[in-house]
Amino acid sequence: MKFATKLIHSGQTIDPRTGALGMPIYQTSTFRQQSLDNFGKYDYARSDNPSREALEEAVAALEGGNRGFAFASGMAAISSTLLIFSPGDHLVVCDDVYGGAYRVLTQIFSRLGIQSTFVDATSVEAIEAAIRPETKGIYLETPSNPLIKVTDLRAVAAIARQRGIITMVDNTFMTPYLQRPLELGCDIVLYSGTKFLNGHSDVICGFAIVNDTDLGNRIRFIQNGFGAILGPQDSFLTMRGLKTLKIRMDQSQQNTIKIVEWLKQQKQVTKIHYPGLPEHPGYEIHKAQADGPGAVFSFELDTFENTKKLLEGSKLSAFAVSLGGVESIISYPAKMSHAAVPKEERERKGIKDTLVRLSVGLEDSDDMIADIAQALK
Amino acid sequence: MKISTQAVQIGLEWDTRTGALSVPIYQVATFRHPGLGQSTGFDYSRSANPTRQSLEDGIARLDGAARGFAYASGMAAITSLMLLFKSGDHLVVTEDLYGGTCRLFDKILNQYGLTFTYVDTTDLQAVQDAITKNTKAVFMETLTNPLLKFADIPALSVLCKAHNLLLIADNTFLTPYLLRPLDLGADIAVYSASKYLSGHNDTIAGLITAKDPQLAEEVYYKQNGAGAILGPQDSWLVIRGMKTLGVRLDRQQENALKIALWLQKQPRVRKVYYPGLDEHTDKELMERDCRGFGAMVAFEVDQHSLVEQLLLKTRLISFAESLGGVETLMTFPEGQTHADIPPDVRARLGINNVLLRLSIGIEDIDDLIEDLSQAFEGDSK
Numbered sequence: 001m002k003f004a005t006k007l008i009h010s011g012q013t014i015d016p017r018t019g020a021l022g023m024p025i026y027q028t029s030t031f032r033q034q035s036l037d038n039f040g041k042y043d044y045a046r047s048d049n050p051s052r053e054a055l056e057e058a059v060a061a062l063e064g065g066n067r068g069f070a071f072a073s074g075m076a077a078i079s080s081t082l083l084i085f086s087p088g089d090h091l092v093v094c095d096d097v098y099g100g101a102y103r104v105l106t107q108i109f110s111r112l113g114i115q116s117t118f119v120d121a122t123s124v125e126a127i128e129a130a131i132r133p134e135t136k137g138i139y140l141e142t143p144s145n146p147l148i149k150v151t152d153l154r155a156v157a158a159i160a161r162q163r164g165i166i167t168m169v170d171n172t173f174m175t176p177y178l179q180r181p182l183e184l185g186c187d188i189v190l191y192s193g194t195k196f197l198n199g200h201s202d203v204i205c206g207f208a209i210v211n212d213t214d215l216g217n218r219i220r221f222i223q224n225g226f227g228a229i230l231g232p233q234d235s236f237l238t239m240r241g242l243k244t245l246k247i248r249m250d251q252s253q254q255n256t257i258k259i260v261e262w263l264k265q266q267k268q269v270t271k272i273h274y275p276g277l278p279e280h281p282g283y284e285i286h287k288a289q290a291d292g293p294g295a296v297f298s299f300e301l302d303t304f305e306n307t308k309k310l311l312e313g314s315k316l317s318a319f320a321v322s323l324g325g326v327e328s329i330i331s332y333p334a335k336m337s338h339a340a341v342p343k344e345e346r347e348r349k350g351i352k353d354t355l356v357r358l359s360v361g362l363e364d365s366d367d368m369i370a371d372i373a374q375a376l377k
Numbered sequence: 378m379k380i381s382t383q384a385v386q387i388g389l390e391w392d393t394r395t396g397a398l399s400v401p402i403y404q405v406a407t408f409r410h411p412g413l414g415q416s417t418g419f420d421y422s423r424s425a426n427p428t429r430q431s432l433e434d435g436i437a438r439l440d441g442a443a444r445g446f447a448y449a450s451g452m453a454a455i456t457s458l459m460l461l462f463k464s465g466d467h468l469v470v471t472e473d474l475y476g477g478t479c480r481l482f483d484k485i486l487n488q489y490g491l492t493f494t495y496v497d498t499t500d501l502q503a504v505q506d507a508i509t510k511n512t513k514a515v516f517m518e519t520l521t522n523p524l525l526k527f528a529d530i531p532a533l534s535v536l537c538k539a540h541n542l543l544l545i546a547d548n549t550f551l552t553p554y555l556l557r558p559l560d561l562g563a564d565i566a567v568y569s570a571s572k573y574l575s576g577h578n579d580t581i582a583g584l585i586t587a588k589d590p591q592l593a594e595e596v597y598y599k600q601n602g603a604g605a606i607l608g609p610q611d612s613w614l615v616i617r618g619m620k621t622l623g624v625r626l627d628r629q630q631e632n633a634l635k636i637a638l639w640l641q642k643q644p645r646v647r648k649v650y651y652p653g654l655d656e657h658t659d660k661e662l663m664e665r666d667c668r669g670f671g672a673m674v675a676f677e678v679d680q681h682s683l684v685e686q687l688l689l690k691t692r693l694i695s696f697a698e699s700l701g702g703v704e705t706l707m708t709f710p711e712g713q714t715h716a717d718i719p720p721d722v723r724a725r726l727g728i729n730n731v732l733l734r735l736s737i738g739i740e741d742i743d744d745l746i747e748d749l750s751q752a753f754e755g756d757s758k
Contacts, residue, residue, distance in 0.1 A: 002744055014695070022579055200617055200620060202399040202617065240577050240579065243703045247739055248624055318396075325398065362381055363381065363382040
């Protein structure tokens with residue numbers, strides 16, 4: 001079955017009792033039991049809820065995994081997954097990791113005895129060099145946020161596998177439509193489902209997906225024990241959003257390519273970070289592991305004044321946090337997604353005060369370009 | 378601004394207090410007044426609700442209308458609209474009308490003294506001949522159901538204006554993305570938003586747009602008076618659905634044409650109805666007026682026994698009523714959507730016991746064709 005069809009027909013898409021197209025929203029906390037000896041499949045909705053389960057089965061199928069887990073947010077998915085590690089364990093993490101992940105790693109998990117080393121993950125050698133005897137996990141984002149740096153997932157996964165290290169990939173920017181890390185040898189795929197998967201800027205949710213039964217059981221234990229689950233309404237909405245993932249992504253990506261081409265010709269734009277450009281340093285690697293460059297990119301302007309003008313003057317692109325919605329969203333990494341990263345650390349990483357990130361939506365690309373042009377004027 | 382951009386923009390500007398990108402769901406019945414004789418613009422949710430209003434403003438913009446109105450269902454929209462007329466009034470109506478509208482007209486509204494004459498609205502002369510001194514409106518479907526005929530709206534508009542009639546266009550099958558009836562001279566557009574506009578087979582809703590502000594005021598009066606409004610949750614879901622209207626329809630149409638062409642090649646298919654096919658009589662007219670041919674395909678098979686086989690053996694394609702969603706659905710008009718049309722009328726229209734209707738979704742085309750293919754092969758008779 002091809003991807004577009006899988007989106008419509010993966011998981012439980014028809015209510016077995018009534019034939020309704022779509023699982024009902026089971027807004028319930030508990031389930032009546034028939035027998036003292038054998039509890040039914042469902043007993044308490046934190047453990048299992050049919051609305052959530054339909055979504056979890058769908059995302060697992062899309063990813064080519066055997067188990068998916070839905071969480072209350074992307075950070076809940078990341079934090080719950082990191083709880084499979086123990087005090088004394090060490091992680092190697094890509095250095096321009098999302099600010100929220102940086103914050104939990106350096107301020108929460110560090111207190112629990114899990115230490116992280118941040119490395120430039122465009123270099124497989126740098127990752128390898130950071131591995132210690134107690135390293136249990138490698139945590140990656142590719143393309144990264146906001147500098148759109150690319151990591152060779154096959155190469156890192158091969159190194160990790162040899163040493164029994166778990167590779168985790170936050171695949172939020174790509175979605176399973178464009179990149180499936182499990183197929184490249186990685187062990188856990190993480191998502192902020194809030195972004196492209198749900199795609200309408202109206203739900204907060206997260207996922208973890210695996211293709212290994214033992215690893216699945218470990219995450220399941222944490223999901224149920226910690227309980228940072230996704231509610232039934234939001235599960236339904238995300239399932240609904242997922243149906244149009246491919247056509248949204250196709251359109252957004254097509255629009256992105258046009259906007260990037262146009263920006264290249266603007267004198268105020270000094271640099272564009274987008275893996276669809278042949279001059280991008282990760283172009284070849286990205287092409288080998290993903291089916292498209294995606295719909296998020298960042299670019300640098302010549303002056304701070306122009307940066308401010310663009311951010312405040314965009315009418316169509318909402319100046320806001322988040323990305324991956326039907327609406328275009330323009331954001332300012334230095335003060336938004338990466339505000340949790342200290343200033344000197346941020347500047348060392350290249351997240352300058354003139355860097356702008358654009359997540360391209362479904363508006364007509366002509367309207368988008370006209371909007372950016374008027375804001376820059 | 379183009380339609381797909383406008384659709385994405387719906388509700389975006391509403392919540393200036395918080396800047397939220399999505400209009401809030403105002404699950405509220407009433408609103409506190411700032412002072413005696415003062416209103417925030419919202420008093421009671423039947424009259425106006427901010428979530429519903431975002432949807433209503435959105436569809437109005439998409440249709441180029443003075444105002445938009447949201448109802449509890451497509452039928453609630455049409456029923457509320459019919460309250461514009463009074464006992465003794467007469468309407469000329471498209472003959473292969475949706476069964477539910479037909480039932481409303483012939484079995485409910487006729488009891489209140491409204492009369493209806495059914496004609497082929499693609500035949501201008503037939504429409505003209507049906508006009509009487511009591512005629513007040515022409516009610517048409519822009520793309521008819523299930524046989525996908527397309528009428529000349531500008532010509533009908535000229536005729537209606539000459540006789541001082543309202544031209545009402547049910548634009549459910551095309552949506553503003555493909556056709557804007559008000560631009561072509563219709564006075565009112567009607568939608569079952571349960572179909573393409575919401576687009577996910579998960580909401581029941583109706584919408585109306587009116588071109589003229591004074592006519593819109595009358596429509597509002599009936600909406601508020603009869604109160605068949607759309608609730609805030611469903612209003613919000615329709616807005617959400619409309620944001621992907623363009624990308625969904627692009628894909629649905631592309632799939633529909635491919636399926637129509639594939640069906641034409643099947644030995645057991647006698648006839649295929651799809652306006653994007655060269656042999657369809659209204660193709661040229663649609664090319665003039667529309668941005669596409671929609672995503673509904675009807676076809677006749679050689680034997681009734683094959684109807685049941687196809688309906689039950691398809692796996693991806695569900696045997697279900699309704700249409701316009703992301704999932705492909707197949708239905709049997711004679712027994713389902715058009716069961717309320719008298720048998721002799723059905724026979725004359727070509728709605729027979731070998732006719733099937735497909736509402737094409739956004740699945741991958743190869744999978745859809747494979748599914749149909751295995752269903753056709755189901756028996757080797």
